[in-house]
Amino acid sequence: MSKTEATTIDVSITDQPIDIASVRAGASSDCGAVAEFSGVVRDNNDGQRVQGLHYQCYREMAEAEARRVAREVMDEFGVRGVCIVHRVGDLDVGDLAMYVAVTAGHRREAFAAIQALVDRVKDRVPIWKKERYADGERRWL
Amino acid sequence: MTVEVLLFASLREAIGESSVRLEVPEGATVSEVAGALLREREITHMADLPVRYAVDETFVPDGHILRDGDRVAIIPPVSGG
Numbered sequence: 001m002s003k004t005e006a007t008t009i010d011v012s013i014t015d016q017p018i019d020i021a022s023v024r025a026g027a028s029s030d031c032g033a034v035a036e037f038s039g040v041v042r043d044n045n046d047g048q049r050v051q052g053l054h055y056q057c058y059r060e061m062a063e064a065e066a067r068r069v070a071r072e073v074m075d076e077f078g079v080r081g082v083c084i085v086h087r088v089g090d091l092d093v094g095d096l097a098m099y100v101a102v103t104a105g106h107r108r109e110a111f112a113a114i115q116a117l118v119d120r121v122k123d124r125v126p127i128w129k130k131e132r133y134a135d136g137e138r139r140w141l
Numbered sequence: 142m143t144v145e146v147l148l149f150a151s152l153r154e155a156i157g158e159s160s161v162r163l164e165v166p167e168g169a170t171v172s173e174v175a176g177a178l179l180r181e182r183e184i185t186h187m188a189d190l191p192v193r194y195a196v197d198e199t200f201v202p203d204g205h206i207l208r209d210g211d212r213v214a215i216i217p218p219v220s221g222g
Contacts, residue, residue, distance in 0.1 A: 039222045055221065056149060056150060056153075057221070058147065058149055058195075058198075058214055058216070060198050061195055061198035061199075061214065062221075064198045064199070065198070065200075086221055086222075097221075097222065098221065098222050118222065121221065121222060122219070122220075122221060122222040123219070124200075124219065125219060125221050126149065126195070126214070126216050126219050126221075127219055127220070127221030127222075128149060128150035128151075128217065128219060128220050128221070129220045129221065130150070140150045140151040140154070140217075140220075141220040
């Protein structure tokens with residue numbers, strides 16, 4: 001990567017609704033591809049009716065680990081911008097739980113990077129969900 | 142020596158605290174300390190889960206040796222996203 005290519009990492013863990021318009025994966029005039037992924041609260045899991053979720057995080061580490069994931073993906077896939085936003089607290093069905101995006105020169109590296117980014121966030125960033133079911137029961141996953 | 146153990150998710154709920162301070166022997170590893178805590182508190186639901194550990198907000202191997210004053214987090218399988 002030449003010194004003239006700026007890179008951007010934007011990571012946040014928030015208890016406020018995610019406003020996609022306010023987060024961008026470092027748009028740049030020489031980048032032609034932006035890939036995004038939104039994780040949304042689903043109304044079912046393992047055959048049970050889900051009413052909502054509570055997300056708990058280890059905040060200091062979640063942001064640090066998300067930054068490490070972002071840096072890795074940037075280096076491995078040659079993307080120029082990475083954005084990771086995850087919401088915590090109480091969410092209802094349909095709410096946006098996670099938004100991630102990458103900016104790259106071309107679509108091929110953008111698609112590969114966004115998949116790796118989502119997988120690594122879900123595997124490593126210390127955030128846990130507790131599901132709230134229609135019958136009133138709640139369970140940590 | 143004394144270490145602080147941070148607890149999350151189902152483990153925090155089972156123990157009823159977000160962290161505990163423990164006296165542990167010199168040279169104790171993260172998995173030894175966690176194992177002792179779970180036995181002492183009779184926590185059995187995590188026995189088959191792939192638990193990880195973090196010190197200074199960074200994942201460490203199970204055999205990582207703790208130092209006095211360390212803060213170790215027991216990280217149950219994460220489920221964000």
